[in-house]
Amino acid sequence: MRNSLFENMNKQELITQIQQKKSFLCIGLDVDLAKIPTHLLTEEDPIFEFNKQIIDATHHLAVAFKPNTAFYEAYGLKGWKALEKTINYINENYPEIFTIADAKRGDIGNTSSMYAKAFFEDLNFDSITVAPYMGSDSVEPFLAFENKTTILLALTSNKGGLDFQGLKTGNNELYKEVLKTALTWKNSENLMFVVGATKAEYFAEIRKIVPNHFLLVPGVGAQGGNLQDVCKYGLTKECGLLINSSRGIIYAGNDENFVKAAQKAAYILQQEMAQILSK
């Protein structure tokens, strides 16, 4: 979503987009050169070319795109350049799209400010994922950007997710303490939370703490989560969910027809979402 004096990203714009597209799909742009169709490898910038074709084919089915920075940093300068070109391409051609830098950053206050500057100003993403371990002053510099969204890790769906997030701290598991504490931070209305889809039964508990905040939900598809289950417990009146799929969409095909395969995979999820939203 492009920011200008007249066009500010906010929750309402995202909700409008969800209603218009009948979709709350986020597509993860995690580009691995070992997995993309080989005919793209002769392009000058294969990563960007792959993203561009995926974005063009799926932008009407998705409300958000989420490049994970690890996949770009792994290719050094070329990767960082491809990330810049990708976010610029989305902002110029599909300004309605909500863009997420899946960067999982977090550092002491003045350093987090530098990360916020990098992703919100320099790259002009609408949002960034942030890790909570270092506490309030590691997150508040991101929250200070009023027309930007900070997506805090709460409960992740990976194998080791519960190693610490599931530890009891008093009466609550750590991830609940993270949710509760984050609500007390300055500008907490600019928060969303990452909640993994492999643990759908947790959504009811989470909604008691954050009834209205949007949740970014990875783990549908490749990581084994179920869309219906997540929606049963996680959906709000305003939708309140962004469901991410990465590999299930972008690597649905791996030959010259990869674009059609990706579009079909996105369409199937969007159709399922349209049905859920119509209820």
Next chain:
Amino acid sequence: MRNSLFENMNKQELITQIQQKKSFLCIGLDVDLAKIPTHLLTEEDPIFEFNKQIIDATHHLAVAFKPNTAFYEAYGLKGWKALEKTINYINENYPEIFTIADAKRGDIGNTSSMYAKAFFEDLNFDSITVAPYMGSDSVEPFLAFENKTTILLALTSNKGGLDFQGLKTGNNELYKEVLKTALTWKNSENLMFVVGATKAEYFAEIRKIVPNHFLLVPGVGAQGGNLQDVCKYGLTKECGLLINSSRGIIYAGNDENFVKAAQKAAYILQQEMAQILSK
């Protein structure tokens, strides 16, 4: 520290360096264009030029250099390029130096592997700082690199550090649980831990859990920690500490004599360290 078939980074090399230089100083290369001497701003790459001069003037007083990636990402492609040039410059000219990418990364397993590739292979850092919130499979891909070091956040010295790290989980605070759990991970011998210097009294407790692992200690100087206090509780037979100073050294001066000012600030710390080591 440059890696080759014949020259592998390991703990012993770091210890040897500490003994030879009588120093366990790490210098944080957190370059902010608003703070460096203005005469450098006309250089083609002011960030790298600043780093190069600081490194040349202080490499004999320090055993480690630690660029914080936030300060480079904030300048986009130029910043990433300056980071590449900086790490290459150290590896080529001062291969004995232990290099730390202060990146505080961490993601699900396959994604952490991409970060490990970016910093250990592409940039050839000896080590990287990693956040623990996502648990075992977010850290083990870094630990899998046998001649590299993974520096896990345990107890940080920032204002919000105790928001979650200080929460009681059973009988222990979370940061102690992180230390204990990390020791059970595969290749845990490749771990160091970040422990902030503003809480010197915690070092005695921490040494009960990790008696031998190296601790990277930010917060001496600008963040208010005291070197003597930290060493009283944190020092091991092999030293076991890397004390970081960033702003206190690199911004000791801000005119054309900034190099001498930085060298003097580093020298004062090194002399204090030499005295501590001689006891």
